[in-house]
Each structure stands twice: as structure tokens, then as C-alpha cells.
Amino acid sequence: MSLENRIAEIIVSRLNVKPEEVTNSASLKDDLGADSLDMVDLMMDLEDTFNLKISDEDGNKLQTVGSVVEFLKEKGIEA
Amino acid sequence: MSDKRVVITGLGVFSPIGNTVSEAWENAVAGNSGIVRLSMIDPEPFTSQVAGEVKGFDPVELLGPRNARRNDRYTQFAMAAAEQAWADSGLSEASIDPERVGVVIGSGVGGMDTFEKQHTVAMNRGPGRISSLFVPMMISNMAAGQVAIDLNAKGPNFATVTACASSSHAIASSVDAIRLGRAEVMVTGGSEAPLTMMSVGGFCSMKALCATFNDEPEKASRPFDRDRSGFVIAEGACIIVLEELSHAEARGAHIIAEISGVGMSCDAHHITAPAPGGEGCARAMRMAMSDAGMAVSDIDYVNAHGTSTQLNDINETDAIKAALGSHAAKVLVSSTKSTHGHMLGATGAMEVMLTSLALKNGLVPPTSTLENPGEGCDLDYVPKTAREADIQCALSNSLGFGGHNVCIALRKYKGDS
Numbered sequence: 001m002s003l004e005n006r007i008a009e010i011i012v013s014r015l016n017v018k019p020e021e022v023t024n025s026a027s028l029k030d031d032l033g034a035d036s037l038d039m040v041d042l043m044m045d046l047e048d049t050f051n052l053k054i055s056d057e058d059g060n061k062l063q064t065v066g067s068v069v070e071f072l073k074e075k076g077i078e079a
Numbered sequence: 080m081s082d083k084r085v086v087i088t089g090l091g092v093f094s095p096i097g098n099t100v101s102e103a104w105e106n107a108v109a110g111n112s113g114i115v116r117l118s119m120i121d122p123e124p125f126t127s128q129v130a131g132e133v134k135g136f137d138p139v140e141l142l143g144p145r146n147a148r149r150n151d152r153y154t155q156f157a158m159a160a161a162e163q164a165w166a167d168s169g170l171s172e173a174s175i176d177p178e179r180v181g182v183v184i185g186s187g188v189g190g191m192d193t194f195e196k197q198h199t200v201a202m203n204r205g206p207g208r209i210s211s212l213f214v215p216m217m218i219s220n221m222a223a224g225q226v227a228i229d230l231n232a233k234g235p236n237f238a239t240v241t242a243c244a245s246s247s248h249a250i251a252s253s254v255d256a257i258r259l260g261r262a263e264v265m266v267t268g269g270s271e272a273p274l275t276m277m278s279v280g281g282f283c284s285m286k287a288l289c290a291t292f293n294d295e296p297e298k299a300s301r302p303f304d305r306d307r308s309g310f311v312i313a314e315g316a317c318i319i320v321l322e323e324l325s326h327a328e329a330r331g332a333h334i335i336a337e338i339s340g341v342g343m344s345c346d347a348h349h350i351t352a353p354a355p356g357g358e359g360c361a362r363a364m365r366m367a368m369s370d371a372g373m374a375v376s377d378i379d380y381v382n383a384h385g386t387s388t389q390l391n392d393i394n395e396t397d398a399i400k401a402a403l404g405s406h407a408a409k410v411l412v413s414s415t416k417s418t419h420g421h422m423l424g425a426t427g428a429m430e431v432m433l434t435s436l437a438l439k440n441g442l443v444p445p446t447s448t449l450e451n452p453g454e455g456c457d458l459d460y461v462p463k464t465a466r467e468a469d470i471q472c473a474l475s476n477s478l479g480f481g482g483h484n485v486c487i488a489l490r491k492y493k494g495d496s
């Protein structure tokens with residue numbers, strides 16, 4: 001499964017949104033309804049799935065689906 | 080004392096005997112048991128293997144996937160029951176100033192399931208993996224907070240936590256709020272989801288639960304009976320819309336009954352055992368009658384706490400005799416826990432609901448499982464079958480671990496009064 005699909009799967013499950021809503025430009029908060037509590041748990045999901053640590057500073061920058069993909073690619077995660 | 084009067088204008092329920100008000104009422108009157116073999120968790124490790132479970136509750140369908148994920152089962156019950164009660168009241172956001180609508184919802188153990196699941200996460204994977212939703216899901220006041228969001232109710236809002244008297248305190252506090260002019264409408268009641276390892280196991284360890292009818296669940300909750308051996312733990316929620324009388328009449332609301340008085344006291348005796356002779360309960364009953372302007376001889380029906388424990392039922396019988404004197408022999412007394420079990424922090428509201436319907440319908444639900452009254456249990460407990468009776472004034476008792484006693488006095492509503 002591609003990195004994009006794995007991330008989308010986590011977001012769909014965590015935020016109870018439809019897969020087609022999870023587009024690259026979708027804002028996690030404004031478009032997908034995440035509040036600050038959801039964001040914390042979403043970061044935990046990503047950390048557990050991809051076995052890395054996301055600092056609060058990095059986490060705060062992850063505002064869109066695309067930014068999550070880019071962030072994980074920068075960390076050397078491909079799939 | 081305020082001259083404001085308080086009436087019930089909406090009811091909502093999810094309970095072992097039904098997920099609508101009419102279904103719950105019909106089952107209570109028919110004596111149809113909602114007690115089953117415990118299925119929410121594996122019953123085998125527990126001495127008591129019976130429970131009152133809410134059947135067919137689908138939180139995703141009722142509340143949507145997001146609400147279902149972000150709320151403990153106890154809050155989910157409250158949300159679903161509040162939606163029903165609000166619809167039943169006929170009130171809408173457009174018809175009342177949101178700041179004049181308050182919410183008080185009680186719960187005995189709150190988000191116990193959430194607590195247990197997240198404790199397991201912490202033990203297995205460390206405290207850094209505790210969900211950010213753990214605290215808001217677990218705390219016992221979130222039902223009140225979430226229902227306020229759902230209804231946009233911006234008035235007084237809090238939770239009451241007094242074990243098995245929680246929702247009766249919620250109702251009492253709501254009556255006070257309306258009388259004091261703090262709100263015109265109060266959405267109140269209780270909610271409980273205690274069918275988890277820690278709460279079932281904890282009550283089992285107290286020897287509080289019935290362990291002698293595991294093969295006959297429908298007979299396990301038997302208030303005032305010779306063979307009673309403990310209460311039957313149950314889940315569910317009952318939400319009641321209370322409204323200031325003139326406000327309700329002005330909008331032509333359907334009024335179910337009046338709550339005309341409340342009484343509260345504490346045994347100050349023991350953490351779990353009732354005071355000898357039920358003296359604390361008797362004081363709450365007297366206070367409720369006095370507050371309601373009811374004489375002892377006015378009381379037609381007592382909806383008893385009647386838990387089916389040895390201690391409660393004899394002490395409450397003594398309390399009724401102490402509060403009502405010789406009139407106690409003429410009063411109808413029943414415990415509907417015989418059908419729905421002990422819904423802990425939701426049970427007081429459940430019983431106030433059934434009492435209000437008894438007044439409205441002139442029909443007293445029975446103590447459905449009572450076969451042979453226990454020693455000292457010598458009142459008219461309306462055994463087995465419901466009784467038609469033109470009841471005008473009723474009391475509903477709730478007593479909680481901690482020595483908390485609440486009595487709610489209800490009066491039949493007559494349009495011209």
C-alpha cells in the first residue's frame with residue numbers, strides 16, 4: 001500500500017470521515033473536523049504506525065493531509 | 080419559598096425494559112423482566128452473572144460515528160435519551176432562550192469502561208499512549224456537558240455523583256433551579272454504563288449483587304421477597320424535561336405530572352450500610368412531604384428504592400412506617416427494580432419517570448417478582464400485577480452508598496389546578 005493510502009486509512013479511522021474527503025489539500029481541522037484532542041491522538045497513531053517520534057513543534061505544522069505525507073517522506077518513510 | 084411550580088413535560092429513556100418511554104412503561108406495568116444473563120462482558124469470573132442490559136443500542140446509528148467514538152457508553156445513553164426527551168417536550172431552540180435551559184445529569188460511576196480500557200493501554204504501552212480523549216470521556220460530568228452541546232442549553236449545568244441517588248439529586252437540584260428562577264427549563268436525570276469488569280467485580284466483592292439466581296435472571300431482582308439476595312446491576316439512562324408550570328401552560332405543553340417537593344438527608348452512619356430503622360430515609364420523606372405541602376394522609380403511592388438487598392428492603396420498609404405512621408398500611412408501595420434492575424445513578428430518574436406515568440395513568444406498576452414477603456416486609460408492595468388506583472400524591476425514594484437519601488414528591492397534574 002502506498003504511503004498516501006496508509007495515511008488516509010489512519011485519518012479515516014481516527015476522524016470518522018469518508019475516504020474521498022481525504023484529499024491532499026484537505027485541512028485536518030477545517031475540512032475533516034479534527035479538534036485539538038483528535039490531533040493529539042492522530043499524532044500518536046502516526047507515531048505508532050511509522051515508528052517515529054513527532055515533536056509538538058512538528059505536529060503543529062501538520063495542518064493538511066498533504067503536509068503529513070510530505071513530513072513522513074522527509075523522515076525517510078516511503079510506504 | 081418560591082411560588083414557582085415545576086412540572087414534567089418531556090421524557091426519554093434507554094433501559095433494560097425498553098428504549099422508548101411507552102415500551103418501558105408497558106413492560107414495567109406488565110412486569111416483564113429486562114434482566115438477562117450478563118453479556119456485555121464474560122460473566123464467568125463473577126459471582127453475580129445477571130444484569131439489566133440495554134438491548135439493540137447502536138450509538139453509531141443514533142449519534143453518528145464521531146459522537147459514538149468520542150463518548151463513553153454512559154454519555155451515549157444520556158445523549159440518546161435527552162434527544163428523545165427534548166422531542167417529547169415539544170421545545171425547540173427557537174421557542175426558548177438557550178440561556179434559560181439548564182442541564183443536570185447524574186452518574187454513579189461515569190466512564191468506567193473508558194477508564195479500564197485506557198488503563199490497559201497505559202499498563203501495556205506506557206502513560207504516553209493514553210488517549211487525549213480519556214479524561215473528557217471518563218469524567219462523570221461529561222453527559223451533562225455533551226447534552227448541553229446537543230441541545231444548545233446554556234443555563235446552569237453540572238453533574239451529581241451520589242451513587243444510587245445521583246439522578247434523584249439531579250432532579251432535586253433542577254427543581255430548585257427552576258424554583259429559584261435560575262432557569263425556565265431543566266433537562267435532568269441520570270445515566271449509567273457499569274457493565275464492566277471493575278464495577279461488576281467491585282459490587283460483587285461487596286456482596287451487594289444477587290448471586291443466587293444466575294440460572295433464572297428474570298427472578299434475580301426480587302425486592303422485599305424472602306429470597307432476595309442482592310441487587311441486579313443494570314445500565315441505561317432516563318432524561319426528564321422539567322419546566323416552570325406557567326411557562327409550560329402558556330405554550331400548551333403536554334404535562335405529565337408535577338414535582339411538588341424534594342427532600343434530602345444523610346444517614347451520617349456508615350459508608351454503605353443504611354442507618355438502623357431507615358431513619359435517614361424517613362427524614363428525607365418527611366422533608367419532601369413538607370416541601371410539597373402534602374400531609375401523610377395524602378400519600379397514595381411510594382415508589383420504593385427497593386433494591387432487593389437484605390438491608391435496604393427491611394430498612395426502607397421501616398423508614399416508610401416511620402415517615403407515614405399508621406397510614407403506611409394503606410399506601411401502595413412498589414419497586415420497579417423488579418423489572419429493570421438497579422440502574423445505579425440512572426435509577427432515580429427511571430423511577431421518577433415511572434411514578435409520573437403511574438399518576439398520569441392511574442395505574443401502579445407492580446413489584447413483579449415478589450412471591451413471599453421477607454420477614455418484617457409487611458406493606459402492600461403491589462406484588463406481581465399492576466394495580467389500578469386513583470393516586471394523586473406519590474413519593475419516590477433513592478438511597479445511595481455514602482448514606483445519601485433523596486425523596487421526590489410528585490402530584491398528579493390537573494389542568495385546572
